[in-house]
Amino acid sequence: MNLPNKITVFRVILIPFFLCALLIPDLPYGKWIALGIFIVASLSDMLDGYLARKNNMVTDFGKFMDPLADKILVSSAMIALVQMFKIPAWIVIIIIAREFIISGFRLVAADNGVVIAAGMLGKIKTAVTMVTLCVLIADLEGAVINVLENVLIYASLILTILSLIDYFMNNKDVIKSFK
Numbered sequence: 001m002n003l004p005n006k007i008t009v010f011r012v013i014l015i016p017f018f019l020c021a022l023l024i025p026d027l028p029y030g031k032w033i034a035l036g037i038f039i040v041a042s043l044s045d046m047l048d049g050y051l052a053r054k055n056n057m058v059t060d061f062g063k064f065m066d067p068l069a070d071k072i073l074v075s076s077a078m079i080a081l082v083q084m085f086k087i088p089a090w091i092v093i094i095i096i097a098r099e100f101i102i103s104g105f106r107l108v109a110a111d112n113g114v115v116i117a118a119g120m121l122g123k124i125k126t127a128v129t130m131v132t133l134c135v136l137i138a139d140l141e142g143a144v145i146n147v148l149e150n151v152l153i154y155a156s157l158i159l160t161i162l163s164l165i166d167y168f169m170n171n172k173d174v175i176k177s178f179k
Helices: 003-023 030-054 060-083 089-111 120-138 143-170 172-177
Strands: none
Touching: 003 030, 003 060, 030 060, 030 120, 060 089, 060 120, 089 143, 120 143, 143 172
């Protein structure tokens, strides 16, 4: 197993520790530990992809596991934050549904010999979502923070919807080619 794949596996291993730190009541500094783990896991997503491309270490395992690890991390964080009443469930359902739709579309495209890369709007959506989750995990107090949290939540939602539309618009030829 190459280094990028080990980093991906490490990211998956971090998820239960992140959830424990976030959800165990009265854990000293729990939210800060959770935030640190989440940031490390999020940055590891960029690192493994960079190393795999730079060193020509792209593998089938990595192509499968890297996006799956990212989706498990983000979905776990969002579902935990629903439980903590930090984000509405309906927004999380839309965001997770978009991930399933895109993953399914990529799977069908790959089955037809077409590889679809992430678009710029999708990358922006991911970055905004990660920042949103970090702010929500930090769980800071204050009126300005509450407004910021809501702005980020709705920005993530809007970018999720726009990136889905953009994804299909940019790949309509692929859709037409499906049998």
